[in-house]
Amino acid sequence: MELKKQPLASYDLHLHTFWSYDGCTSVEYYFQRALELKLRAIAITEHFTMDSLPDIITASKKYPAVRFIPSVEMTVTCSVGAVDILCFGMPLEIPTEIEEIFERYRQWQRDCGEAFSRGMTELGFNYSKNERLKLLKKYRPANVIEKQGVTHVYGQSAYFINAGYIKSGDDAKLLKEKIRIPEYPQAREILPAFKRCGALIAIAHPTHYFNRNDIERMDELRDELSFEGIECAHDLIPMELTHFYRDYCLKHGLFSSGGSDSHSDPDNPKIHIGTQHEFARHIGEQE
Numbered sequence: 001m002e003l004k005k006q007p008l009a010s011y012d013l014h015l016h017t018f019w020s021y022d023g024c025t026s027v028e029y030y031f032q033r034a035l036e037l038k039l040r041a042i043a044i045t046e047h048f049t050m051d052s053l054p055d056i057i058t059a060s061k062k063y064p065a066v067r068f069i070p071s072v073e074m075t076v077t078c079s080v081g082a083v084d085i086l087c088f089g090m091p092l093e094i095p096t097e098i099e100e101i102f103e104r105y106r107q108w109q110r111d112c113g114e115a116f117s118r119g120m121t122e123l124g125f126n127y128s129k130n131e132r133l134k135l136l137k138k139y140r141p142a143n144v145i146e147k148q149g150v151t152h153v154y155g156q157s158a159y160f161i162n163a164g165y166i167k168s169g170d171d172a173k174l175l176k177e178k179i180r181i182p183e184y185p186q187a188r189e190i191l192p193a194f195k196r197c198g199a200l201i202a203i204a205h206p207t208h209y210f211n212r213n214d215i216e217r218m219d220e221l222r223d224e225l226s227f228e229g230i231e232c233a234h235d236l237i238p239m240e241l242t243h244f245y246r247d248y249c250l251k252h253g254l255f256s257s258g259g260s261d262s263h264s265d266p267d268n269p270k271i272h273i274g275t276q277h278e279f280a281r282h283i284g285e286q287e
């Protein structure tokens, strides 16, 4: 059965709001949907920071029936390149060590934005910090921009096409290859701090990282990153692999997670972001 015809899951442990550079909905949207759909738990897993935590606390007071797991999604560099790691069960009081890491990633996001602006300028196009700010304002509220600064932008390829800088998505890929963006921090510098604060870490949507079902590579990455779990259910993971990853988890005593990776309210997106993902749409098993 295809994913759209499957029943909705009873939990969604991979969600982004406009506190992520590529999200455009509010924290409250997910709490409201979780209540409507009677979900057992949600996890808002912003990219690189827990800047949405105050909004989450406020929403959880308004929707006390919705259980949330304080979480974050960190992208780190390892032997296979950049990998997304979900950290679940974060403390509500963010330790200094973690806050320093978050600040490092806020800076990374601004540096990444600057790298795009610099690269485009060198190629003869106008893509200043101010252009980026205008684009960010289309989908991120002022307080978010104030906290994180003028970061990299979601949807810039569409903007480049509209501006006549490039003609197609393929051109955008070529352009990206020409522009050197900073590397994400190394896994070994980042992940131990998250384990120290008590979080459990899971490798996110691993189809590509695992070369689909390359067990040797799965073992190597488990060794290298010491993850305790795998996001087995996600709409980027073919169903047969969901079962394969779940079996691997059972065999090695890892926890399994599932999430939709929603970035927007598909019925009401501020800009076209991740509307293919649908809240609570994944085939993770109940337990």
Ligand SMILES: [Zn+2]
Binding pocket: 014, 015, 016, 045, 073, 261
């Ligand atoms: Zn994500």
